[in-house]
Amino acid sequence: QLDSKNVYLLLGSNLGDREKLLTDAIAQIGNRVGMVFAQSSVYETAAWGKEDQPSFLNLAVGVETLLSPLEVLREILKIEEELGRIRKEKWGSRLIDIDLILFGDMVIDLGSELQVPHPQMQYRKFVLAPLAEIAGTVIHPVFGKTVSEILGILDDNLTVT
Numbered sequence: 052q053l054d055s056k057n058v059y060l061l062l063g064s065n066l067g068d069r070e071k072l073l074t075d076a077i078a079q080i081g082n083r084v085g086m087v088f089a090q091s092s093v094y095e096t097a098a099w100g101k102e103d104q105p106s107f108l109n110l111a112v113g114v115e116t117l118l119s120p121l122e123v124l125r126e127i128l129k130i131e132e133e134l135g136r137i138r139k140e141k142w143g144s145r146l147i148d149i150d151l152i153l154f155g156d157m158v159i160d161l162g163s164e165l166q167v168p169h170p171q172m173q174y175r176k177f178v179l180a181p182l183a184e185i186a187g188t189v190i191h192p193v194f195g196k197t198v199s200e201i202l203g204i205l206d207d208n209l210t211v212t
């Protein structure tokens with residue numbers, strides 16, 4: 052349909068039965084957000100932002116949705132709550148975390164409520180590596196570069212001595 056959008060989400064878990072939580076989250080996303088048309092492999096990654104916590108499992112999913120960005124946000128927050136995420140500290144450990152990374156070619160800035168594309172995605176290999184697997188040729192609407200190009204730039208910068 053013309054009015055559907057391809058949304059890319061980054062899922063993460065670093066507590067409990069991480070694999071099962073990710074699987075359950077994907078099922079819920081398929082029931083409530085739209086049709087899951089792609090999912091990346093699962094990456095084990097060191098905690099970013101606040102290092103003194105268990106490592107994460109991350110994966111990216113592509114969903115075709117008819118929902119608005121705020122409706123998608125509302126659904127993923129409900130899925131996090133239902134799967135048991137207790138929002139303790141900002142960058143603390145969590146059973147499940149679902150971040151909205153890209154929403155078609157939309158650029159949205161609702162401050163702390165919602166920013167699309169995700170304002171940190173270009174700094175986060177745990178986002179770019181899984182996302183490049185399923186959306187490597189997708190163009191970032193602000194940078195005008197593909198996800199794979201952005202990953203390449205991050206890798207080059209990280210290898211700068």
Ligand SMILES: Nc1nc2nc(S)n(CCO)c2c(=O)[nH]1
Pocket residue numbers: 062063064096097098099100101107109141142143148150177
């Ligand atoms: N490796 C890794 N580190 C993280 N730090 C935070 S916060 N998160 C939650 C997503 O923002 C993650 C994550 O998903 N993976």
